[in-house]
Amino acid sequence: MRFPGKLCILVLYFLGSTFSSRAQVKTSRPNIVLINMDDMGYGDPTCYGGGPYQTPQIDALAASGVRFTEFYAAQAVCSASRSALLTGCYPTRIGISGALDHNAKFALNPNETTLPEMLKSVGYATGMVGKWHLGHKQPYLPLQNGFDEFFGLPYSNDMWAYDYNGERWKDTSFWRAKYPPLPLIDGNETVKIIDGFDDQDGLTSAYTQRAVSFIQSNHKKPFFLYFAHSMVHVPLGASAKFKGKSGAGLFGDVMEEVDWSVGEVIKVLKANKVYDNTIVIFTSDNGPWLTFGNHAGNTGGLREGKGTAWDGGLKVPCIISWPGHTKAGTVSNRLLTNMDLLPTLADICKAQLPQQKIDGVDFKAVLLGDQRAVPRDEFAYYYDRNNLKAIRKENWKLVFPATSQTYGPPATIGGDRYPGKYAQADIPMALYDLSTDPGEDRDVQAQYPEIVKQLSEIANRYRKALGDGLTNSVGTEIRPAAQLQ
Template sequence: MFHNQYVRFAGILTLLPILYFSISGWTVTSAPKPPNVVLFFIDDLGYGDLSCTGAMGYTTPNLDRMAAEGSRFTNFLATQAVCSASRASLLTGCYPNRLGISGALSPFSPVGLNPNEETIAELLKEKGYATGIFGKWHLGDQQPFLPLQQGFDEYYGVPYSHDMWPLHPNQANAHYPPLHWIEGNQSLNEIKTLDDVSGITPTVTKRAVSFIRKHRKDPFFLYVPHPLPHVPLAASPAFRGKSKRGVFGDVLMELDWSIGQILGELKQQGLDKNTLVIFISDNGPWLNYGDHAGSAGGFREGKGTSFEGGHRVPCLVRWPDVVPAGRVSNKLLTAMDILPTIVNVCGARMPKQSIDGVDWLALLKGDESVTPRDHFFYYYRKNSLEAVRKGDWKLVLSHPGRTYEGLLPGQGGKPGPTTENHPFARALYDLQRDPGERYDVQQQHPELIAELEKLAEEARSDLGDDLQNRAGRHVRAAGMINAKP
């Protein structure tokens, strides 16, 4: 009898914690899954190339919906207005000249992103994220520099710009080798014709959707650097002739479709609300390509310049219940600020070496009282400081640079001329009143000239300035295939 009473008493003791948690309304649940990250990086997309930013002749309904369901950042800058430099900055959170990266790397270049630099992919991989890139890499096509050596688990794409191929309009001077798709570290089929180019966007889309399905139960970082609308342009048969803007509009409609497919897959897999999605461009439009180029949306100049048309790009961010829907923010931000923000979102560590990006998660969540960034340095060419910005004030420094103005653009995929060493004089612009940079007001604000020149001097000391034959104190070496680790 005593034994039976003991058993009953012990059973009651066993049930007490369950009864307590049930009465208290407490439940034992597993830890929430870390958020996924999808980062779109579009090639040569201008500020005015979405219908929500003023495009005409075609519409981008999926991107417009992304803007309506998330936030649009109208003062977002590519870190440098050229391909490889811009991509290095995005993935590392640094000014590209701090990393020794400049321009657009050519095929077989001995230079690439130094494997000692830590990318977003490497930092998230440490936290158990699956990492994939589908699209254009352009940070070195030699194997030590390819994505699988820079933190990515999966890679399918093109190693550099797809105009670096035998059909380039200036091939007589360029002498580019055949262009191949790469999977992992292996070269696959060649991209030989415009019909092959027309398959780029669908292929990238299919691979990105497959990656989401494959890793739906894991946290993942999906990087989609679409190669188009960089020239040469070609749309798949499903989109040819669909726009009133020619092949450029057709290509943009197909890119919008691609974004819709990837966002739709997130929703279908139940990942929609737990995924941070960022959409940006690597630089402004390549204006001398005329009807095959995009629009800078009224900003001055375009790709390859230190005016706003070269740097100001669309930025859309969507994360339901975290990022406010329908919000427009005009705070100054840059592509190199994405790494520290993603790191914060995902609970990863910061890179061991110093970076230039700033965390803007509070602003992302809707706190407009914060100002994550108040200044920016416009570098171009190898390491030339061409402009300095603080707040709404921008000092364009005296420099030789590219201009498209006054020159007839090309047609049908062939480029028109540019002036590459136009002598730009020093000028001060108030971007709040004059975002087109047309009215030099330096005579009215001499005190601002002194302040911005002081800021420029700080940049020269830190990063250098080829225009003054100065080396920076804190510049790191790019990767070299013959260099020792």
């Protein structure tokens, strides 16, 4: 049977429209690559002032999207920060604190909705490469928390029975000597033991290869890759092709290798023609571990570092590139946190938010260039198990009296793999204007008593909801972590 010419054209138009519609549906949800560095300071990438090593791939990512200058981790320590990123909650709300190891008695509660679980519900393939740190054994590993694939370590790469010179601890009574072998896990099974510095040197390369493989295998459907590097956490490790090449010591070598890794991810996205439909996020879990001296990064002039509630411990680099949506070369000074990624991605990917209360806010408008949008104007600085150390409102930060860890005198700074020693300092109440004093050096509470009062009232609201160990307050909205047997 022959169709009249006009009818044939109509049929072809209908079929074309149908296929076009299907193609649009297929690409309506962008892919997501979330690169989370370990202990990379605010001032470490060269686009944030780092060097003398080079990070051209990270810099190119910033040039193609938005570089945030007021982006914070929810806490200045590994497990707590990662729980916030994956759940959109203050760690205090969900019972997570510190850095979990093989002796941990708690883990991320399976009742919490994670970012990969949220994305899986709308059809995403989900993969994780790198450091997990939210529960070291089943049923608390990544595959039980929304990921289809996992390749990496259950916790930090220094949680092993080795001295800082790479040899096993000879004093078996020392607490570090009691660590079990450090397992590299594929799925739920250990496939290799990280045994000495040579194995540490290969982590970035092995992770990158697996990340590239995941993208290649899943590029025909929406995918979420959570790439959580073990570097630049100590012990530092760089492969032979990067070791000694930066001219800036081992830390510089490691920075250049993780920069190469970012480039490999971008390269495979482009090779598989999905780069234009992929959101790439680059950030860090907390500030630098300064006690390691030349094996640690820098805060870009901010006060203190990892393990403190000063901005050097919590303010981190964050770059987000989304071709066709983010304006290239944009710099945003909006206050945001890693908790805010989950609700923002929920909006973009048309996924439902978790049913339980979260603390993150949706900043899609900022990402798309709305200069008037202010999705967040306050932040609670929690640290230790549940101590409210400070409150930020706009550019004001009110610090509460507490005894805190410090890298200042009489602490010492180490180097060449060996750490110095922390000290403790009694911190008085102080008010800082971060717009003119980002180093938190000039207390202006006497000049602004009304600001002190306002921030103190905000603090009381957090104490009521989330608690505060400094004032023996028990929060009414906190949820328990999972308890391990």
